[in-house]
Amino acid sequence: MFLSGKRALVTGSTSGIGLAIARALRAEGAEVVLNGFGDEAEIAKLREELGAIHVGADLTTREGCEELMAAAGPVDVLVNNAGMQYVSPVEDFPVGKWDAIIALNLTSAFHTIRLAVPHMKSAGWGRIINTASAHSKVASPFKSAYNAAKHGLDGLTKTVALEVATDGITCNCISPGYVWTPLVEGQIPDTMAARGLSRDEVINDVLLVKQATKKFVQPSEIGALAVFLCRDEAQNVTGANWSIDGGWTAE
Structure with a gap:
């Protein structure tokens, strides 16, 4: 279990893709911090299953992101997975929905990364994985906020990867299709x-x-890819956007 002694924070991890990633990292020995909303009894079961702590902070605000990082403590593996979606023509797109989607899908990753990097630098090791989407590479109509956020997350990933390239830290995207x-x-x-x-x-x-x-795409497949990106064999894999979309973006 090569992640023994390391702490992994996965945002949006009380269900779906995030939970699959959390389970995969835990299977390799990582101490897991869960984040997300849901039924309290179900979250309690997940905490017991994974031996994890849970922080239900609202990541659409800077204060919520800072609350999460303070409660999580120093993290060695950061997975920014929390996200939301809304579909509407751009001229009718609710401004509040735009603000919330950009805040959760993009800005929260900026906040968690900026707060996680100092510990990773001091430790000389870190893994940052951002769950993007096929929509980080191609667009679909009526998803202006989601497309913008996911394209932005790809750019943030590349920038961070270059900044921390000599510090033992990698930063990559995983971009699923329909899961x-x-x-x-x-x-x-x-x-x-x-x-x-x-x-x-x-x-x-x-x-x-x-x-x-x-x-x-199966959630477990994304979990397996996240585990690979944490391995020492992936130490030169950084700034990459990994498609796992059944060939969607190959056309």
Whole structure:
């Protein structure tokens, strides 16, 4: 367990992709700090399962980010995974939704990184992983805030990677396509009703239309990639944006 003695903070880790990453890092010995909202009883079960602490800070504010980092303590592995989405034409896009999406999907990563780097530099080792999206490389209509935030996260990743390149710290993005999570699964019935489609038609002709493999990415696959990026064998992998999208961005 090569991460024994190291502390890993994963934001947005009470479900879905973040939870899969937290589990993968814990399996390699890391002490895990969970962050996110959800049912208190379910979070208590996760804390017991992973031997983790949980900090439910609101990362849409600078104060919430600072609260999280103070409660987490020095971290060796930082995974910025928290995010949200909203879909609307740009002329109708609610300003409050724009502000919240940029704050959570992009600005929170800036705050956690700036607060995590001093310890990583003093330790001579650190891993920063940002969960971006296929939308960090290509755009889709009606997702102006999400596309902007994820493109920005790619740029932030590259900048940080260059700044800490000689300090034993790497900084990379993971950019998934559609991932099979409860959130995605829960959208299928509404889409069936709205478009008059069958379940298979929603999956193949709506959700997976751009993924050449016609398969959902599994959260465990993203967890495995995050583990690889933490290994010593990945010490020269930095400033990279790793697609795990079934071929979506290959076109």
